[in-house]
Amino acid sequence: MNAADLQALRIPLIVLLAALLAGAAAIYFTDRMTVAARQQLVQQQNQLKEARTRLQKSGEEKDVIVRFLDGFRQLERSGFVGEEQRINWLDALRLANQQADLFGVDYQIATQKRFQYAAELNPGQITLNQSVMRLRFRLLHEEDLVRFLNALARQGGGIFNVDLCLLRRIDTGGVIRYQPNVTADCELSWITAKVGAGAEQKKP
Amino acid sequence: MADKLLIGVSTQGAIVAFWHGRRIVECQTFADDAGGRAGFKQHLAQFSNVPVHIMVDAVEEDYRFETLPHATGGDRADMVGRKLKQHYRNTPYMAASFLGRESGKRRDDRFLFAALTNPELIGDWLQEIVARELPVAGIHLLPTVSEALPDKLDVKATNLLLVAQHPNGLRLTFFRDRQFRLSRLTRGDSGRAENRVRYFAEEISNTRLYLHALRTMTLDEQLAVVLIDRGDELAEVATGVTRENPSLACERLGRKDLAARLGFAESLLDASPYVIYLHLLGLKEPQTNLAPANVTVGYRRYQARRSIYAGCGVLAAAAAVWTGVNFYQMMMLRGEAEDAARQASQLAAQYSEITRQFPQAPASAENLKKTVEIAQKLRDSLHTPQRMMTLVSRALEANPAVVIREFGWKYGATEIEAEGAGKRAAGAQPPGAPPPAETPSAQRRESALIEGEIRPFRGDFRSAIVAINGFAGRLSKEPEVAEARVVKLPLDVDPSLSLSGNTLDNPEQASGSAHFKLLVVLKPAT
Numbered sequence: 169m170n171a172a173d174l175q176a177l178r179i180p181l182i183v184l185l186a187a188l189l190a191g192a193a194a195i196y197f198t199d200r201m202t203v204a205a206r207q208q209l210v211q212q213q214n215q216l217k218e219a220r221t222r223l224q225k226s227g228e229e230k231d232v233i234v235r236f237l238d239g240f241r242q243l244e245r246s247g248f249v250g251e252e253q254r255i256n257w258l259d260a261l262r263l264a265n266q267q268a269d270l271f272g273v274d275y276q277i278a279t280q281k282r283f284q285y286a287a288e289l290n291p292g293q294i295t296l297n298q299s300v301m302r303l304r305f306r307l308l309h310e311e312d313l314v315r316f317l318n319a320l321a322r323q324g325g326g327i328f329n330v331d332l333c334l335l336r337r338i339d340t341g342g343v344i345r346y347q348p349n350v351t352a353d354c355e356l357s358w359i360t361a362k363v364g365a366g367a368e369q370k371k372p
Numbered sequence: 373m374a375d376k377l378l379i380g381v382s383t384q385g386a387i388v389a390f391w392h393g394r395r396i397v398e399c400q401t402f403a404d405d406a407g408g409r410a411g412f413k414q415h416l417a418q419f420s421n422v423p424v425h426i427m428v429d430a431v432e433e434d435y436r437f438e439t440l441p442h443a444t445g446g447d448r449a450d451m452v453g454r455k456l457k458q459h460y461r462n463t464p465y466m467a468a469s470f471l472g473r474e475s476g477k478r479r480d481d482r483f484l485f486a487a488l489t490n491p492e493l494i495g496d497w498l499q500e501i502v503a504r505e506l507p508v509a510g511i512h513l514l515p516t517v518s519e520a521l522p523d524k525l526d527v528k529a530t531n532l533l534l535v536a537q538h539p540n541g542l543r544l545t546f547f548r549d550r551q552f553r554l555s556r557l558t559r560g561d562s563g564r565a566e567n568r569v570r571y572f573a574e575e576i577s578n579t580r581l582y583l584h585a586l587r588t589m590t591l592d593e594q595l596a597v598v599l600i601d602r603g604d605e606l607a608e609v610a611t612g613v614t615r616e617n618p619s620l621a622c623e624r625l626g627r628k629d630l631a632a633r634l635g636f637a638e639s640l641l642d643a644s645p646y647v648i649y650l651h652l653l654g655l656k657e658p659q660t661n662l663a664p665a666n667v668t669v670g671y672r673r674y675q676a677r678r679s680i681y682a683g684c685g686v687l688a689a690a691a692a693v694w695t696g697v698n699f700y701q702m703m704m705l706r707g708e709a710e711d712a713a714r715q716a717s718q719l720a721a722q723y724s725e726i727t728r729q730f731p732q733a734p735a736s737a738e739n740l741k742k743t744v745e746i747a748q749k750l751r752d753s754l755h756t757p758q759r760m761m762t763l764v765s766r767a768l769e770a771n772p773a774v775v776i777r778e779f780g781w782k783y784g785a786t787e788i789e790a791e792g793a794g795k796r797a798a799g800a801q802p803p804g805a806p807p808p809a810e811t812p813s814a815q816r817r818e819s820a821l822i823e824g825e826i827r828p829f830r831g832d833f834r835s836a837i838v839a840i841n842g843f844a845g846r847l848s849k850e851p852e853v854a855e856a857r858v859v860k861l862p863l864d865v866d867p868s869l870s871l872s873g874n875t876l877d878n879p880e881q882a883s884g885s886a887h888f889k890l891l892v893v894l895k896p897a898t
Contacts, residue, residue, distance in 0.1 A: 176673045180680035187684040191691030198698035205705035212712035219719035226726045232737035233730055239744040240734065248747055285785075285816065289746045293739055296746070310779070314758040327750045332788075333757050335779040359750060361743055363735045 247326045249361050252280060252299060257358055260325030265305070268316035271348050274304040283359055285329075291361075298357040300331070306348030310335055313352050331355045374678075377422050377506065378653050380514075380646035381494050382429040384539040387644045388415055391654040395636055399643040399650075409496060416504045423507045423671055425653050426498070426663075429514040429538055429646065431557045432490035434460070439480040442473065452483065460487040465494075465511055465662035471551070484552070486513055486660050498667070507670035510661040512653065515545045515555035520652045522550045525625060525633050529596030531589055533579060535572065536600035538645050542572070544579045546588070553588055554579075569612030572599075576613060576620070599624040600648065602641040753897075757781040760820045760894065763850050771843040777887075778823035787819040787893055817854070818894040826862070826886035833863040836886035844890055855893040862886035 174181075222229075240249065247253030254277060265273050283296035307313055317330060332355040338348060376391040385408050390398040400415055402408035436459060440451055452468045460466040466487035474480040488494070494511065501508060522532055532547040538557070545555040558575050576597055583589040597613065599606045601624050610624035630648065631638040640647050661668075733740060760781050768774055782788035826836040840858055848856035862885070864871070 173673060173676070177676055177680065180677045180684075184680050184684050184687070187687045187691075191687050191694075194691050194695045195698070198695045198702065202698045202702045202705065205702045205709065209705045209709040209712065212709040212716065216712045216716040216719070219716045219723065223719050223723045223726070226723055229727075229737040230730050232741050233733045236737075236740040236744045237731055237733055239747075240740045243743060243747050244734070249743060289749055291746060292742055294742055294746065310761060314756055314761070317756045321751075321754060327747060329750070329754065329783070330756050331783060333781045335757075335781075337777050361746065363739045363743055 243361075246324050247360065249363060252297075252358070252360050253326060254299075256325035257301065260320055260323030261303075263323050264316055264319035267319040268312055269308070270312060270316060271306045276302040277358075278302070280360075283357070293363070295362040297360050297362065298329075299360075301328075301356045301358055303352070303354045303356065305352050306338070307335070307350040307352055308346070308348060310350055312350075313354075317354075327359050329357045329359065331357055375422050376509075376654060377416075377419060377424045378427070378650040379424060379497065379501070380427045380429065380644070380650055381497050382538070382540050382646070383431075383493065386412055386497050387646050387650070388412065389647065389650045389654070390419075394655070396640060396647065396651055396654060399640065399647060401644055409500065412497065413500050413504075416500060416506065419504070419506060421507070421674065423509040423674055424501050425509050425657060426494065426501075426511045427514055427517050427646070427649055427653050428488055428494055428511065428662075429540065429543070429557065429649075430488065430490060430493050431541070431559065432488060432493065433513050433515070433555070433557075434485075434487045434489050435515070435554065436485040437471075437482065437553070438485060439474055439482050442479055442481050448481070455483075456485060456487075459485055460489065463487055463489055463491045464664045464667075465491055467660045467662045469516075469659040484660065486516060486662065488513060488662055502667075502670075505670065507674035508663060508667050509671045510657055510668065511663040512658050512661060513555075514543065514646075514649055515552060516658040516660045517649045517653050518545050518555075519547070519552040519658060520656055521648070522547055524652065525598065525630075527596065527598055527623075529594075529621070531593055531595045533576065533595055533597045534600060535576065535597060536602075536645060536648075537606075542575050544575060546579065546583060548589065554583060554586070556582070568606075569609050569616075572606075572609045573613050573616045577617070595620055597622040600630065600645075601626050602630060602645055602648070603627070755783040755818060755897070757818075757820070759852070760818055760892065763847060763852065763894075764820070764822060764892070766850070767843055767846040770846050771839060773826050773828075773839045774824055774843045775827045776822055776824045778821075780821040780823075781818065782820075783816055783818050785816050787891065788821045815896050817896040820892045821859075822890045822892065824888060824890070826888070829862075829886040833886065836862050836888075840886075840888045840890070847890075847892055852894050853892060854895045855891070857891045858888060859891050860887070860889035862888055 243249045247256045257277075258275070261273055261275060278300040280297050280299045283298040286296040289296065305316070307316075313333065313335065320328070332353075334353045336351045338351060340347065340349060378389040378391055378396070380387040380389075383404065385401060385403040385405075387399065387401045389396040389400075400411075402412040402415070438455070440448075440455065443451055456466050456468055466485070468483045468485045471482040471484055474482060488511070498508070498511075518534065521534060530549060532550070534543075534545045534547070536543050540557065540559075542558045543555065544558070546553050556579060580589075580591060580595060584591050589595070597620050599610050599613075599622065601607070601610075604626045606624055607626075610622050613620060614622045625633070627638050627641055630641060634648060634651055636647075636651055640651075735743070757779075761779070764776070764779070768776070780788050826839050829836055840861065844856045844858050847853055
């Protein structure tokens with residue numbers, strides 16, 4: 169085929185090229201549309217499966233709600249669920265101090281952060297936060313520390329972890345009387361839960 | 373089938389037939405003079421991009437049957453080309469067609485060489501066609517076109533002589549086993565009816581003698597003569613020929629027979645005797661094409677164009693089918709997706725109806741359960757220093773000389789920091805490795821840093837160290853203890869450090885002290 173032949177076949181070759189491009193484009197786009205439709209179908213089928221499972225498990229779900237609702241309400245009241253109830257903590261601190269016969273407790277609460285060990289509890293849609301409370305108090309005896317912490321836990325002002333405690337003996341010069349002998353510095357993490365307002369969540 | 377222009381050329385002029393829909397739809401003749409050529413040119417002007425097939429009826433034709441050594445491909449083409457040049461030096465219109473192989477041992481190739489020996493006969497006509505830029509598909513001799521005639525006319529004789537009256541003479545074409553072998557065009561005049569019988573009989577006899585001379589056929593062999601009588605005027609001739617030569621089987625095919633067997637309108641035969649051959653040419657192009665490559669270049673381009681357009685058509689059809697299949701699939705998938713969505717919506721409505729009967733809850737069942745479970749886990753996992761203090765107390769009972777001054781406790785992924793001991797993550801940590809950061813993923817465990825001293829201390833470091841190590845050893849024996857390590861002794865005997873003191877100090881009034889630090893790590897609670 170020479171240049172003259174190519175010149176003579178220029179228009180048919182352009183038409184061929186156009187047909188090729190148009191055909192390829194049509195196939196490509198319809199193929200993409202088919203793929204998108206297939207993905208949409210898979211998505212809809214998954215949603216259908218979920219809806220079916222949810223319906224099948226609705227009886228079970230009702231049982232779960234009945235079983236755990238009271239416990240959940242109690243946790244709401246105690247301040248574990250929802251916003252931090254720092255007043256509850258301070259009240260609990262005051263009462264624990266009285267019950268453990270301490271000489272007063274200095275406290276300092278830091279800003280709220282994500283609970284760093286949340287992954288251990290596999291919380292799912294629930295967000296766990298912590299606020300570190302630093303305590304400084306004096307003890308008559310080392311055992312008062314444990315009594316104080318147990319008393320604090322019993323107050324129901326929330327849920328906390330004890331992260332750190334440092335006890336130091338106070339030099340009393342050998343005088344024996346009712347006075348602090350030990351200082352304690354402790355760090356507690358008050359933990360709260362925020363339950364996600366997901367699609368499944370029901371309004372009270 | 374595509375449209376064609378079928379042009380018959382003779383010394384008398386040209387006939388142009390327009391082929392459309394597998395038949396000739398229009399036919400026009402032009403005389404071989406200036407007026408005829410002008411009319412021809414004017415007639416061609418109405419056609420564009422229509423391929424032209426030319427047929428020539430002339431005395432100046434030549435046929436040779438030859439055998440060549442068997443060859444294929446380029447070798448055969450070269451050999452045939454050389455042979456053509458050798459035979460026909462003065463004309464570009466020549467061709468060879470392969471007829472088959474010889475039956476002998478060598479099995480040579482049999483060829484028919486044909487040529488139009490007077491190229492000027494078609495020169496002017498061809499010039500007009502080329503000037504109009506109509507693609508010339510081929511140039512053929514009338515006898516090669518008529519090779520399809522015995523089949524079309526359904527004549528089954530072994531030796532067949534077709535005889536037809538043409539404007540430029542009597543055309544006699546011989547076929548053996550339906551294969552073209554010889555043709556001649558006489559220049560005689562058969563105009564007068566009284567001489568016609570004799571004229572035909574003589575020419576048939578001459579042809580027989582000629583065939584005999586060429587050893588193509590002996591005089592004893594039976595010969596079937598078929599008279600092509602388009603004007604129904606040769607009945608007398610057929611009778612006369614049979615009468616004069618009883619060894620001949622003479623058959624006449626009149627207008628009706630011809631039209632019926634060839635499959636066209638009877639009226640078409642009035643236009644020209646060449647209509648029969650042009651019709652055959654329209655149906656099928658003979659193998660022997662005399663047109664040289666420079667004449668058929670336009671046709672080759674025409675064919676290439678058509679092939680490309682056909683390719684475009686196939687491509688478009690394939691794309692349309694593919695696209696259609698995709699569309700169909702897409703519609704089906706969308707339909708299924710809509711069905712699934714509808715069902716999901718119905719199930720969601722049913723679920724919603726059921727959940728109306730549920731107790732009012734601030735969160736989903738799953739979250740309610742999980743929240744309560746997390747709270748319980750947190751309560752259950754509350755660690756206080758109590759366990760560590762109990763262990764230390766037990767060890768102190770066995771080591772009364774040890775006095776605790778400071779007690780640090782930590783529950784975390786890393787150990788409590790001790791001066792000189794570094795901070796270590798709970799779990800395996802090689803000595804000397806840099807202290808790791810607090811990593812939530814590591815398992816938490818309890819650790820304690822105990823600062824104490826030995827009392828009473830009278831400067832006897834050896835005894836003090838023994839007591840400290842005894843205290844640490846007692847702790848490490850506890851099953852809950854993972855590690856009890858002295859991180860600071862009262863006397864640092866490290867050779868890299870300097871050491872000073874006074875051995876004359878009164879042991880009873882010793883002012884020094886035997887301080888130590890001990891790191892205790894508990895095993896993770898199970």
